[in-house]
Amino acid sequence: MQVPANMRAMVLTAPGQPLALCTLPVPAPGHLQVLVKVIACGVCRTDLHIADGELPQPALPLVPGHEIVGEVVLAGAGVAHLRAGDQVGIPWLGYTCGQCRYCLAGKENLCDKSLFTGYTIDGGFAEYTVAWAAFCFRLPALYANAAGAPLLCAGLIGYRCYLKIDNNAQHIGLYGFGAAAHLLTQLAAWQQKDVYAFTNPGDSAIQDFACALGAVWAGDSTQPPPVRLDAAILFAPAGELVPQALAQLDKGGQLICGGIHMSDIPGFAYRLLWEERSIASVANLTRQDAEAYFTLAPKVPIVAAVKRFALHQANEALAALRSGALKGAAVLDLSLPVTDDHQPFT
Ligand SMILES: [Zn+2]
Ligand SMILES: [Zn+2]
Numbered sequence: 001m002q003v004p005a006n007m008r009a010m011v012l013t014a015p016g017q018p019l020a021l022c023t024l025p026v027p028a029p030g031h032l033q034v035l036v037k038v039i040a041c042g043v044c045r046t047d048l049h050i051a052d053g054e055l056p057q058p059a060l061p062l063v064p065g066h067e068i069v070g071e072v073v074l075a076g077a078g079v080a081h082l083r084a085g086d087q088v089g090i091p092w093l094g095y096t097c098g099q100c101r102y103c104l105a106g107k108e109n110l111c112d113k114s115l116f117t118g119y120t121i122d123g124g125f126a127e128y129t130v131a132w133a134a135f136c137f138r139l140p141a142l143y144a145n146a147a148g149a150p151l152l153c154a155g156l157i158g159y160r161c162y163l164k165i166d167n168n169a170q171h172i173g174l175y176g177f178g179a180a181a182h183l184l185t186q187l188a189a190w191q192q193k194d195v196y197a198f199t200n201p202g203d204s205a206i207q208d209f210a211c212a213l214g215a216v217w218a219g220d221s222t223q224p225p226p227v228r229l230d231a232a233i234l235f236a237p238a239g240e241l242v243p244q245a246l247a248q249l250d251k252g253g254q255l256i257c258g259g260i261h262m263s264d265i266p267g268f269a270y271r272l273l274w275e276e277r278s279i280a281s282v283a284n285l286t287r288q289d290a291e292a293y294f295t296l297a298p299k300v301p302i303v304a305a306v307k308r309f310a311l312h313q314a315n316e317a318l319a320a321l322r323s324g325a326l327k328g329a330a331v332l333d334l335s336l337p338v339t340d341d342h343q344p345f346t
Helices: 045-051 146-152 154-164 179-190 204-212 241-246 287-299 311-323
Strands: 006-011 020-025 033-043 068-075 087-090 093-095 128-132 171-175 194-199 217-220 229-234 249-257 278-281 306-309 329-333
Touching (some): 006 311, 033 087, 033 146, 033 311, 068 128, 068 146, 093 128, 146 154, 146 179, 146 287, 146 329, 154 179, 154 287, 171 179, 171 241, 179 194, 229 241, 306 311, 311 329
Parallel strands (some): 171 194, 171 229, 194 217, 229 249
Antiparallel strands (some): 006 020, 033 068
């Protein structure tokens, strides 16, 4: 494939500013890297946290985006397992050192020297991107398209949260029913788990959506579910939900926080934690998580509900995510035409 000299990209130059449609040189793949033509890139809540300046030290100017579906167009020196034409997924975990004590212990998600796609290295809100080949993985044909993109972070992080839960947990609460929860509900329901979906108070449209995907109950986050929960996963970045969710856990219940950023957790009575309840967070992903997830996902099959935007509409996609009204996930679909009809960032 002929690689052009320049590409279009949506670029963050300063936190709090809208992304700008820019023309940039197409990056060249270095040693052990590949150049990938982006097919689609999901828009994740983490992109919103980066754009808003809630995560420290993004590599500005930055091309965000870490749910990349694309096709390899050029393999750099030393790349053996990928070649032009391969359809790959590029996730948040963009590089690890392989040598620190976390990497050596199989916890590369906690690597001291990790790089993150669309945060500390450029990501997929662009026509092309460069990635370390060892951190790209081949996608099943079912997911090599715009609808596959949300699985690369929302799907994977949800899955890692789910793996933290005791295998025997039956009643599982999901707080915040966005991209991650809508994908995880399908997997958990397929595995005969009972999913309880908690949404913004009064959001009956999202509650109906949760039930349609297999949740046995959906209600307001302020409401108690009909049973005590064995576990709950918090996807909403709202610290006040931590004591609320803890209060719904059965003895020995687990609360897993799946977000990378959350508002402060208010003080709460020790009795909410007593009786061996626990709180843990999940950080990033490992390549092993991705391998396991993409083996499982087509069997369910997990299908993302997506709202597609063209590349230049990245700000609108972020605004839609912020509004909380999306059923499922927002995705930049690079097959949609790019025009100059910018809408103001709201
Ligand atoms: Zn490391
Ligand atoms: Zn993400």
